[in-house]
């Protein structure tokens with residue numbers, strides 16, 4: 001019996017399981033060591049968790065765009081990270097103008113609303129143009145073609161925005177209302193992180209209700225499932241695809257502003273890392289699956305924020321926080337190896353590909 | 354005057370010449386059947402009527418209006434609704450959501466609820482399962498849902514592509530009963546079937562399609578007694 005199992009294991013299989021097992025062992029041993037060392041107090045862990053949640057909700061908002069576009073077109077929109085960048089970058093100039101005029105100081109809420117609207121509008125326009133110009137003509141082409149186009153579009157947008165706004169970092173104006181911290185008994189909690197978490201949660205809840213309950217949301221799901229039949233039901237398929245890009249653009253633009261407010265700067269390349277992370281989150285949750293993308297984003301944020309200190313500190317790894325990107329991508333590789341369909345994913349690959 | 358008119362339509366899949374000048378008409382209130390062997394071009398004819406495939410030559414008209422400028426979803430809004438071959442319900446949507454999608458071209462919520470009620474009257478099974486995800490229904494229930502979904506649009510012409518395919522004999526009978534019932538309420542139907550015996554029992558007229566061409570057209574009664582039809586499609590001698 002055991003022999004038969006051993007024989008059926010190929011070399012790559014055993015290598016993969018060994019690597020996976022080793023990583024799990026590192027995580028368990030490392031966490032145990034860190035916890036027994038007692039270097040971090042409860043307050044530290046609380047900080048890590050809140051930061052992870054804030055970062056994760058931004059990933060989740062971006063991941064929605066990847067997952068919904070994949071759901072409806074079965075393609076990875078690699079230019080989504082530039083959709084994310086374009087809005088807040090443009091809105092930065094609006095914010096600076098508001099700041100110079102003193103309006104930002106006297107009317108912070110109204111100013112924030114303007115910044116969000118500008119960013120979401122720009123990101124949405126870019127997303128819709130991308131669909132119209134780059135992807136729609138390739139709807140019937142082999143799957144690799146739009147994928148390569150998306151990568152090209154990503155570079156095109158990066159360098160267009162570099163040409164427009166320059167190649168340096170641009171500081172986002174300070175919004176005093178969002179600075180500082182609230183005290184919750186012994187715990188300190190940064191205002192900006194609370195705002196990010198609440199804003200993202202609100203948007204995701206709204207989007208989920210929209211997709212589940214409204215006529216258009218249901219039609220988007222119908223088109224995701226079967227375009228030909230959706231058309232035979234009188235649904236304008238192209239119209240629903242455009243709406244999907246609009247939703248993706250809006251959430252990426254909003255996520256971009258939250259990101260810029262948290263890190264206080266924008267840059268033409270700012271979409272790259274969050275973009276890959278959000279893509280990881282979407283895969284983690286099961287690409288095509290909307291609650292999966294939300295869950296995957298939050299999970300990845302927490303994993304990244306807790307992981308380095310929890311897993312690596314106890315093992316004596318110096319400055320483990322610099323390894324947080326590596327940790328995120330190791331997780332992507334693990335998921336692709338052991339559960340390619342993601343946490344909530346169904347066997348999309350077999351059914352639809 | 355014919356309600357639906359297909360005139361000398363040629364349609365292609367790439368280089369494959371699937372329809373070679375197909376003409377047919379369906380009058381208001383009629384059931385017309387299109388029979389033929391597997392691969393004859395029956396589904397292709399329906400796809401061309403629905404606008405999923407563009408005729409390279411020829412015309413499709415509804416009440417004298419040429420449909421060639423319209424996209425599939427606009428043709429549905431004009432009143433031609435198809436129940437596709439193999440049912441193809443939205444498996445991840447609930448039964449009720451599937452029906453709502455059928456009514457997508459309509460916007461009056463009250464009318465849509467009434468339409469759903471009349472579908473439920475026709476297929477009580479669907480009412481019991483309205484909140485269930487359609488992928489979990491049995492084949493027969495999915496066929497009921499596919500027909501019900503199309504009826505939600507209140508079609509002027511209903512196109513049915515092999516509604517009996519893959520169903521147990523008892524279910525086939527009940528689907529054909531439904532077709533008769535729809536006919537009795539005045540629905541105009543173009544019925545594609547491989548089950549020629551059943552189709553010719555419910556239809557007023559019929560066309561026989563062979564490798565992309567109409568080789569015979571007559572009343573259902575005459576087709577039933579036609580020597581060639583009896584041999585090739587009814588399995589009689």
Ligand SMILES: Nc1ncnc2c1ncn2[C@@H]1O[C@H](COP(=O)(O)OP(=O)(O)O)[C@@H](O)[C@H]1O
Nearest residue numbers: 366369371389390391392393394395396397398
């Ligand atoms: N998507 C397609 N691509 C290429 N050829 C097709 C396609 N669909 C059908 N055909 C061909 O067109 C012809 C007619 O098919 P179809 O209309 O499906 O026949 P029927 O419905 O009568 O069984 C067949 O020869 C079939 O092989």
Ligand SMILES: [Mg+2]
Nearest residue numbers: 395396397438
């Ligand atoms: Mg067919």
